[in-house]
Amino acid sequence: MSRRRVIQCALGGSASVLLSNQPLFAETAAPAATPPPRPARAKSVIQIWLWGGPCHLDTFDPKPEAGTDYCGPFGKPLETKVAGIRINELLPVLASQADKFSILRGMTHGINAHETASYVMQTGHPEGDRIVYPSVGAVVSLFKGRAAGYQGQIPPYIVLTEPQGRFSEAGFLGSRYKPFATGGNPAKTPFAVEGIVAEGFSEERQRARRDLLHRMDTLAKDMPQHPAIAAMRRCEDDAYDLILGNGAKTFDLNQETPELRDKYGRSTFGQSCLMARRLVELGVPYITINYKGWDTHKQHFQIMRRQLPEMDKGVGTLIEDLASHGLLDSTIVWWGGEFGRTPKVQNESPWNGGRSHYGKAFCSMVAGGGFKGGQVVGATDARGEEVASRPIYPWDLVGSIYELLGIDTEATLPHPLGLTARVMPGKEEKLKSGGRLHEIM
Amino acid sequence: MPREPYEASSFSVPPCRIDAIIFTRLAKDGLVPALPCSDAVFVRRVFLDLIGTLPTGDEVAAFLSDKASDKRNKLVDTLFKRDEFADYWAMKWCDLLRVKAEFPVNLWPNPAQAYHRLVHTCLADNLSMDRFARGLLTASGSNMRVPQANFFRAVQSREPRSLAAAVSLVFMGVRQDSWTPAELDSLAVFFSRVGYKSTMEWKEEIVFFDEAKPAAKGPVNMPDGQLLPVPPERDPRSVFADWLIQPNNPWFARNLANRAWYWLLGRGLVHEPDDVRKNNPPSHPELLAYLEKEFVSHGYDMRHLLRLIVNSRTYQLSCIPVGDNPRTLELFGAYPIRRLDAEVLIDAICAVTGTGESYSSAIPEPFTFLPDGSRAIALPDGSISSSFLELFGRPARDSGFESERNSNPSAAQRLHFLNSSQIRSKIEKSSSLGKLLRNTGAPNNTATQLYTDILCRPPTETEKSLVREVLGAATNRKEALIDLTWALFNTTEFLCRH
Structure with a gap:
C-alpha cells in the first residue's frame, strides 16, 4: 500500500481498506461516492460561521425607516456598488464588492435555541427523532475528499481555529469525518497550528525525538505486527508527514505580503480569512471559520461598532482576493449564523440595549462557486420581523450549496447501523420550503 | 520464554x-x-x-x-x-x-x-x-x-x-x-x-x-x-x-x-x-x-x-x-x-504531570463551569466537554450505542500527542520534571522515577542504559528530561491498555 493511501485513510478520507483485517481497530467502511447528478461548479466552500447569531438588521438587511427602536444608532446604511442594495454603514469593503455576492434576506426556520438552530443550519436537516446528521463540512469531505480524488496532505475539512462544539459535526458518520481544528492564532507569528507547528522546535530536534521514541517504545518493538500496534504506527507516520512535510509551510502566513495581510486586518478573524484562501488554493474542499462573539444580548451596539469593521475587512477582502486569484468562480463563500436577532432593540433591564435570538427572519450571504452576485433573494417586512416574500429554509440553502458542488442531494449517507439517511431531506418529509436558490445559480 | x-x-x-x-x-x-x-x-x-x-x-x-x-x-x-x-x-x-x-x-x-x-x-x-x-x-x-x-x-x-x-x-x-x-x-x-x-x-x-x-x-x-x-x-x-x-x-x-x-x-x-x-x-x-x-x-x-x-x-x-x-x-x-478512553487518557496525563484541565459547557446558557482540576471520568454531563475529549472520541451521547465511543487511533490524535502545545506545556510544567531536575543523582534513579511515574513499572536493564546514554550525551539536561518524558508519553504502552 502506498504512503499516500495510508495518509488518506488515517486523516479522515474514506476507504477503510487498510483497516479491514483488524477487528479491534476497524471502522465502518465509507461508500463509494455516488456520481454527481450534474457537473460541479464549485470545488471548495469557505463557511464563515458567525457563532451566536448576527443581527440581520445591523448587517445585510438594514431598516432605517423602522426607527431607532429597531435600527438603533445605525440609521444611515451604505449604498453599495449595486444600485438599490443597501447594507450597514460599517461595511464599506463589502459594499465595494456587492456585485460579487448575493444577500439572502428571506432566511427563516423559527428556532430560537442556539443548539437546535445551529444543528438545523449546519446540517440542512430539521431536528429529527433518532438520527443526528453530519454537518455540511462532513458531508462535503465524504463526497469531495479522498474518495473523490482529493490528494492534498492537509485534511479535507479544516476549522479555523476552534471547533464549534455545539453539536457533533460528524454526526453519525463518526469521528473520522470530524474537522481538523487548527487551534493557534493566525494573527500571531508563527501560526502555531496545533500538532503541526511547534514553536521553538527545529526540524532536527523533531527527527531526533522521533528516533528516541522508537528506541523507547519497548512494547511496540516486541510485536510490530500486532494489528493495534501497526495501526498506531501508521497514524504516527501520517502525523510526521505533516510535521516534517509541507504542513508547516502551508500555514506560514508570512509567505503573503504585509500589505495584503494588513488589508485583511491583523485580527484573528481577518487572518483566518486569508488562511482560508491559501487552503482553497491547495484544493482543500471545506473550510469553516468559526467567528465567535455574535450572541449580543447586552452591549449589542458597542460590540457591533467594534466587530463589524473587523468582519467587513476580513470577508470583503476575502471575496476580492479570491476573485483576483481566479478562485471565486470555483469557491462558495457562505456567511451566516444560526439565526438573526430580535429586530426590536431590548432597551429594558437587564439587556439595556441588546438583542435576543430570532429565528423567524434573518439573513445569510453567499458568493462564488456558481452563485451569482449582486442579487437579493427574499425580503423581510418593514421592521425585519417577518419574511415578507421568498422564504428560504435551511434545507433550501444547504441543498443549493450541494447542487453547486455536484453532490447528489438524493444520495444516501452511510449510517453505521444501516438506517436510511439521505444527503438532504426527501419530499416525503413534507418540509416547508421556498425552493432552492435557482434564481441566483 | x-x-x-x-x-x-x-x-x-x-x-x-x-x-x-x-x-x-x-x-x-x-x-x-x-x-x-x-x-x-x-x-x-x-x-x-x-x-x-x-x-x-x-x-x-x-x-x-x-x-x-x-x-x-x-x-x-x-x-x-x-x-x-x-x-x-x-x-x-x-x-x-x-x-x-x-x-x-x-x-x-x-x-x-x-x-x-x-x-x-x-x-x-x-x-x-x-x-x-x-x-x-x-x-x-x-x-x-x-x-x-x-x-x-x-x-x-x-x-x-x-x-x-x-x-x-x-x-x-x-x-x-x-x-x-x-x-x-x-x-x-x-x-x-x-x-x-x-x-x-x-x-x-x-x-x-x-x-x-x-x-x-x-x-x-x-x-x-x-x-x-x-x-x-x-x-x-x-x-x-x-x-x-x-x-x-x-x-x-x-x-x-x-x-x-x-x-x-x-x-x-x-x-x-x-x-x-x-x-x-x-x-x-x-x-x-x-x-x-x-x-x-x-x-x-x-x-x-x-x-x-x-x-x-x-x-x-x-x-x-x-x-x-x-x-x-x-x-x-x-x-x-486498546487506546485509553479519552477521559481516562487526559486524566492519566494530568495525574502524571500534576497539572489540571478546565471543563465547561457553553450551552445552554447559563454556562456551566467545573472547578479546575476536575477529572474527566467524573464529568456529570455529556455537554460538558473539552477539545481534547472531542478529539479522542468521547461519545456524543446521541444514540446510546456502545460504538459511539471511538477509541480508534487517528493521525490527528497522534499530532496532538507528538506536537501540541497542550501536551508540551503539561510536560514542561510537570511536577515530576521539577523533581527530576532538582535530583541530579544517579541516572538509574532518574530512569526508575520516569518509568514508574509514566508507565507504572520499573525500567528494564536495557531501558536504564538507554536513559543513561541519553542523559550522558545531553548538553542540556532539562531538554533531555523533557524529551525522555515526551517519548514515554508517546509510547504504545502509555497510550494503551495492555
Whole structure:
C-alpha cells in the first residue's frame, strides 16, 4: 500500500481498506461516492460561521425607516456598488464588492435555541427523532475528499481555529469525518497550528525525538505486527508527514505580503480569512471559520461598532482576493449564523440595549462557486420581523450549496447501523420550503 | 520464554470455569493462549479497567513488593471501594443512558447532574442491577427531584415506539431494527401511557403514569412467547419491568453479562455488545450462559460479574499473542490492546504531570463551569466537554450505542500527542520534571522515577542504559528530561491498555 493511501485513510478520507483485517481497530467502511447528478461548479466552500447569531438588521438587511427602536444608532446604511442594495454603514469593503455576492434576506426556520438552530443550519436537516446528521463540512469531505480524488496532505475539512462544539459535526458518520481544528492564532507569528507547528522546535530536534521514541517504545518493538500496534504506527507516520512535510509551510502566513495581510486586518478573524484562501488554493474542499462573539444580548451596539469593521475587512477582502486569484468562480463563500436577532432593540433591564435570538427572519450571504452576485433573494417586512416574500429554509440553502458542488442531494449517507439517511431531506418529509436558490445559480 | 517486563512464567490465580471454556475453544482451533501477564502489567491494567485511573508510583511499588499469593484478588476488592470506581462506571452508564444537558437529548443541566448523581450513588452503593433497572423503568415524578424519571426524557422522540426502542437497547441489548414491526408495537404498549407535563418551575418536567391515555386492549404477545396481561389500573411500565427482570428472561441478565465482558475484554461474547439478535450468536454460548447464571444467582450483583472476569486467567493473559492468527484475538487468546478512553487518557496525563484541565459547557446558557482540576471520568454531563475529549472520541451521547465511543487511533490524535502545545506545556510544567531536575543523582534513579511515574513499572536493564546514554550525551539536561518524558508519553504502552 502506498504512503499516500495510508495518509488518506488515517486523516479522515474514506476507504477503510487498510483497516479491514483488524477487528479491534476497524471502522465502518465509507461508500463509494455516488456520481454527481450534474457537473460541479464549485470545488471548495469557505463557511464563515458567525457563532451566536448576527443581527440581520445591523448587517445585510438594514431598516432605517423602522426607527431607532429597531435600527438603533445605525440609521444611515451604505449604498453599495449595486444600485438599490443597501447594507450597514460599517461595511464599506463589502459594499465595494456587492456585485460579487448575493444577500439572502428571506432566511427563516423559527428556532430560537442556539443548539437546535445551529444543528438545523449546519446540517440542512430539521431536528429529527433518532438520527443526528453530519454537518455540511462532513458531508462535503465524504463526497469531495479522498474518495473523490482529493490528494492534498492537509485534511479535507479544516476549522479555523476552534471547533464549534455545539453539536457533533460528524454526526453519525463518526469521528473520522470530524474537522481538523487548527487551534493557534493566525494573527500571531508563527501560526502555531496545533500538532503541526511547534514553536521553538527545529526540524532536527523533531527527527531526533522521533528516533528516541522508537528506541523507547519497548512494547511496540516486541510485536510490530500486532494489528493495534501497526495501526498506531501508521497514524504516527501520517502525523510526521505533516510535521516534517509541507504542513508547516502551508500555514506560514508570512509567505503573503504585509500589505495584503494588513488589508485583511491583523485580527484573528481577518487572518483566518486569508488562511482560508491559501487552503482553497491547495484544493482543500471545506473550510469553516468559526467567528465567535455574535450572541449580543447586552452591549449589542458597542460590540457591533467594534466587530463589524473587523468582519467587513476580513470577508470583503476575502471575496476580492479570491476573485483576483481566479478562485471565486470555483469557491462558495457562505456567511451566516444560526439565526438573526430580535429586530426590536431590548432597551429594558437587564439587556439595556441588546438583542435576543430570532429565528423567524434573518439573513445569510453567499458568493462564488456558481452563485451569482449582486442579487437579493427574499425580503423581510418593514421592521425585519417577518419574511415578507421568498422564504428560504435551511434545507433550501444547504441543498443549493450541494447542487453547486455536484453532490447528489438524493444520495444516501452511510449510517453505521444501516438506517436510511439521505444527503438532504426527501419530499416525503413534507418540509416547508421556498425552493432552492435557482434564481441566483 | 516470558518477555520482560510484560510476562510472567506462571499464573497467580487458579483456573476457573471461564478459563476452561476459553482455553478449550482456543485449542479446538489449534490456537495457544498468551503467557500470563506480569504483576506490573496487571496492576496498571486492573486500575485502568476497574477505576479508569492510573496507579501511583507508591501503589505500584506496594503491590509489587507484596508477597501474598492472593494479592491480585485483594487488589481487585480494594478497587471496588474507591470513589473512582463509581466515577468510571457512572461514566459508562451515562453514555448508555445519554446523560446530556443539551441537543439532541435536552435533559437540561440540573436534571442531567441529578441523573448522573443518582447513577453514581447506585454504583458506589452497589445497588443490584435489577433494582437499578426497575427504578429507571418505573419512575414517576419531577426531572429535578426524582432523577430516575429522566430515563424517559433522555430520548429524542417520546413516541411509545421510540421509548420501547430506548429500553430495548439499554436493557436488552437489542436494536430497534432487529425487532419485527409487530414485536416493537407489542413492546410499545408498555410505554403508551407515559405522560409528561411541565410545572411553574423553569425547565421542570413531571414524568407520570397518564391514566387518561388508552389502556392496552388485551394481553400483550411478548417476544419470548409469553402472553402478558396488562391490567388497566396498573402502570404498564411496571408490568414490563416485572417481565424483564425475572430470572428466566432471556435478555436482561444476558445483556448485562455480555456488556461486562465487553467492557473488560474489548469485545462482546455477542459482538457488537448491543446487537443481540437470532442471527448474531455468541462466540462462546456456554460462557455467556455461565456468566448470566452467576449474575442472577448472586442477586444481579455487577461487582460479582466483574470480579469473576478479572480474577480469571483469561483476563490475566499478557497482551502479546502467540502466533499471528487474528482468530487468537477474537477468541480472547490475549488481552486486547486498546487506546485509553479519552477521559481516562487526559486524566492519566494530568495525574502524571500534576497539572489540571478546565471543563465547561457553553450551552445552554447559563454556562456551566467545573472547578479546575476536575477529572474527566467524573464529568456529570455529556455537554460538558473539552477539545481534547472531542478529539479522542468521547461519545456524543446521541444514540446510546456502545460504538459511539471511538477509541480508534487517528493521525490527528497522534499530532496532538507528538506536537501540541497542550501536551508540551503539561510536560514542561510537570511536577515530576521539577523533581527530576532538582535530583541530579544517579541516572538509574532518574530512569526508575520516569518509568514508574509514566508507565507504572520499573525500567528494564536495557531501558536504564538507554536513559543513561541519553542523559550522558545531553548538553542540556532539562531538554533531555523533557524529551525522555515526551517519548514515554508517546509510547504504545502509555497510550494503551495492555
